Amino acid sequence: MTERDLDSIKLRLRRFAEERDWDKFHSPKNLSMALIAEAAELVEHFQWLTEEQSHSLTADKLDEVAQELADIQIYLVRLADRLNVDLLQAVEKKLELNAEKYPAEKVRGSSKKYTEYQGDS
Amino acid sequence: MTERDLDSIKLRLRRFAEERDWDKFHSPKNLSMALIAEAAELVEHFQWLTEEQSHSLTADKLDEVAQELADIQIYLVRLADRLNVDLLQAVEKKLELNAEKYPAEKVRGSSKKYTEYQGDS
Amino acid sequence: MTERDLDSIKLRLRRFAEERDWDKFHSPKNLSMALIAEAAELVEHFQWLTEEQSHSLTADKLDEVAQELADIQIYLVRLADRLNVDLLQAVEKKLELNAEKYPAEKVRGSSKKYTEYQGDS
Amino acid sequence: MTERDLDSIKLRLRRFAEERDWDKFHSPKNLSMALIAEAAELVEHFQWLTEEQSHSLTADKLDEVAQELADIQIYLVRLADRLNVDLLQAVEKKLELNAEKYPAEKVRGSSKKYTEYQGDS
Numbered sequence: 120m121t122e123r124d125l126d127s128i129k130l131r132l133r134r135f136a137e138e139r140d141w142d143k144f145h146s147p148k149n150l151s152m153a154l155i156a157e158a159a160e161l162v163e164h165f166q167w168l169t170e171e172q173s174h175s176l177t178a179d180k181l182d183e184v185a186q187e188l189a190d191i192q193i194y195l196v197r198l199a200d201r202l203n204v205d206l207l208q209a210v211e212k213k214l215e216l217n218a219e220k221y222p223a224e225k226v227r228g229s230s231k232k233y234t235e236y237q238g239d240s
Numbered sequence: 241m242t243e244r245d246l247d248s249i250k251l252r253l254r255r256f257a258e259e260r261d262w263d264k265f266h267s268p269k270n271l272s273m274a275l276i277a278e279a280a281e282l283v284e285h286f287q288w289l290t291e292e293q294s295h296s297l298t299a300d301k302l303d304e305v306a307q308e309l310a311d312i313q314i315y316l317v318r319l320a321d322r323l324n325v326d327l328l329q330a331v332e333k334k335l336e337l338n339a340e341k342y343p344a345e346k347v348r349g350s351s352k353k354y355t356e357y358q359g360d361s
Numbered sequence: 362m363t364e365r366d367l368d369s370i371k372l373r374l375r376r377f378a379e380e381r382d383w384d385k386f387h388s389p390k391n392l393s394m395a396l397i398a399e400a401a402e403l404v405e406h407f408q409w410l411t412e413e414q415s416h417s418l419t420a421d422k423l424d425e426v427a428q429e430l431a432d433i434q435i436y437l438v439r440l441a442d443r444l445n446v447d448l449l450q451a452v453e454k455k456l457e458l459n460a461e462k463y464p465a466e467k468v469r470g471s472s473k474k475y476t477e478y479q480g481d482s
Numbered sequence: 483m484t485e486r487d488l489d490s491i492k493l494r495l496r497r498f499a500e501e502r503d504w505d506k507f508h509s510p511k512n513l514s515m516a517l518i519a520e521a522a523e524l525v526e527h528f529q530w531l532t533e534e535q536s537h538s539l540t541a542d543k544l545d546e547v548a549q550e551l552a553d554i555q556i557y558l559v560r561l562a563d564r565l566n567v568d569l570l571q572a573v574e575k576k577l578e579l580n581a582e583k584y585p586a587e588k589v590r591g592s593s594k595k596y597t598e599y600q601g602d603s
Contacts, residue, residue, distance in 0.1 A: 124245055128331060135335075139342060140349040144530050146291035147305075152529035154312070155279040155397060159522030161272045166515035167507050170267035170411070176323070184268075185325045188316060189334035191275070192327060195312055202297070204306045206313060210249060213310035214256075221260060228261040265409050273408035276518060280401030287394035288386050290533070366487055370573060377577075381584065382591040388533035389547075393525045396554070400518040403561075412509035418565070426510075427567045430558060431576035433517070434569060437554055440524075444539070446548045448555060452491060455552035456498075463502060470503040 125196055125206060132197045147201055154194040161187040246317055246327060253318045268322055275315040282308040367438055367448060374439045389443055396436040403429040488570060492563045495556065510564055517557040524550040 136142050164184050165173050176184060199206040257263050285305050286294050297305060320327040378384050406426050407415050418426060441448040499505050527547050528536050539547060562569040 124328070131335060135338070138344040139347050146294050148286040148289060148291045148294035149529055151283045151286050152394065152525050155276065155283050156522045156526045156529060158276040158279040159519045162276050162515050163519045165269040165272050166512055166519060168269060170269045173267050173269035181323065181325070184323065185330040186334060188320050188325055188327060189330035191312070191316055192331050193334060195309060195316070199309050202302065202305065204302070204309055206309060209306040209310040210313050213307060213314060214252060217256070223259040226260050270408055273404050273515065277401045277405045277408060280398045283394050284398045287391055287398060373577060377580070380586040381589050388536050390528040390531060390533045390536035393528045397518065397521040397525050400521040403514045404518050407511040407514050410511060412511045415509050415511035423565065423567070426565065427572040428576060430562050430567055430569060431572040433554070433558055434573050435576060437551060437558070441551050444544065444547065446544070446551055448551060449487070451548040451552040452555050455549060455556060456494060459498070465501040468502050
């Protein structure tokens with residue numbers, strides 16, 4: 120894990136952009152656009168599939184989807200870096216918030232309750 | 241890092257969903273929708289700012305943005321898990337592909353070249 | 362229909378922006394971000410529903426969804442105007458292209474074929 | 483205008499889907515995904531451009547952008563039809579709401595005020 124974690128990715132993306140003189144394109148605004156464009160490529164893979172079909176992709180399709188997931192992760196790390204946000208710390212904080220916000224005993228199982236709770240977010 | 245890495249997040253999200261009986265909502269199709277909805281909340285923060293302004297957010301705004309980044313990371317990990325995709329391995333592979341695809345000496349600095357190269361993706 | 366068509370909306374949006382001195386925020390880049398943010402609010406309404414549920418919304422929910430549709434239409438007209446694109450003419454052209462691209466006899470019924478054909482686009 | 487307005491487009495899209503037996507794919511949920519995927523293709527055209535550059539696209543680029551706008555319009559009309567929403571009536575209502583919500587004399591010119599007001603929405 121030492122070579123592959125988010126910090127290592129962050130540093131490699133920095134070097135990648137520097138070597139290409141791409142920092143000037145990587146404003147947080149622009150990166151947010153690039154990130155959502157990648158998220159949409161993910162959505163495209165699933166838009167005509169049923170939920171059930173979306174669970175059992177062919178190997179080729181899964182490989183394409185994995186690449187989209189990677190693209191999103193890359194832009195996410197890059198954007199967090201450009202904003203000096205510690206991504207894992209932000210996740211940690213959010214997980215704690217979510218645990219308070221959606222107490223298991225209150226929201227269990229019901230889609231309606233789930234949707235309502237989500238609606239607050 | 242041992243307690244905070246992506247694998248740990250994955251396991252906590254699994255438990256979180258199980259305790260709430262939410263697995264049934266977490267089809268890859270649905271999760272791709274939730275992910276792009278979070279990406280859009282990020283975009284919303286930046287849509288009326290100039291690129292320059294997007295670099296220097298107020299502390300409050302930055303805190304909100306960090307929460308959106310966390311939400312995206314959370315859904316990304318969850319979606320990868322539901323598809324049995326190793327997210328870090330996918331990133332590794334993508335970084336290698338990008339290094340081949342955008343050789344520094346060929347794409348350096350020019351926005352035009354950058355856009356064209358991006359356009360291939 | 363004379364008072365409510367897209368041209369009339371275009372003119373009203375122009376006046377609306379002028380009266381508020383908002384033209385400076387309405388670059389095509391920014392408007393594309395605003396548009397996708399609205400599209401995501403639409404997606405959010407459907408993300409935890411089954412396809413079947415998405416056909417039969419409650420009256421309240423439908424009203425909210427109608428507002429999102431309106432927001433998208435508004436930004437779409439505004440963006441087309443800022444780019445001097447004739448939206449209806451563009452649609453006309455696209456419908457003709459689609460008729461050629463997806464001949465009924467070839468793509469009928471099969472989800473697989475549908476997806477493949479979509480994949481070309 | 484008689485042949486090209488939104489009602490005419492709606493009817494043509496209905497026939498198009500029927501002839502191809504595609505109604506079964508056109509749940510509101512799926513159409514919301516298709517719509518945001520098209521919105522993202524629009525965003526992609528602008529993501530590495532400055533706001534200024536986004537105002538003055540080349541003819542080729544503008545043609546591509548016009549096609550994305552058309553795709554969004556097409557899915558928007560189709561989705562409204564599947565939900566039995568009168569799109570123009572919804573726009574009418576929204577424009578009236580916006581006029582109340584953003585009184586010209588209060589929000590004029592200031593980006594800060596603009597953003598705050600938008601933030602309410």
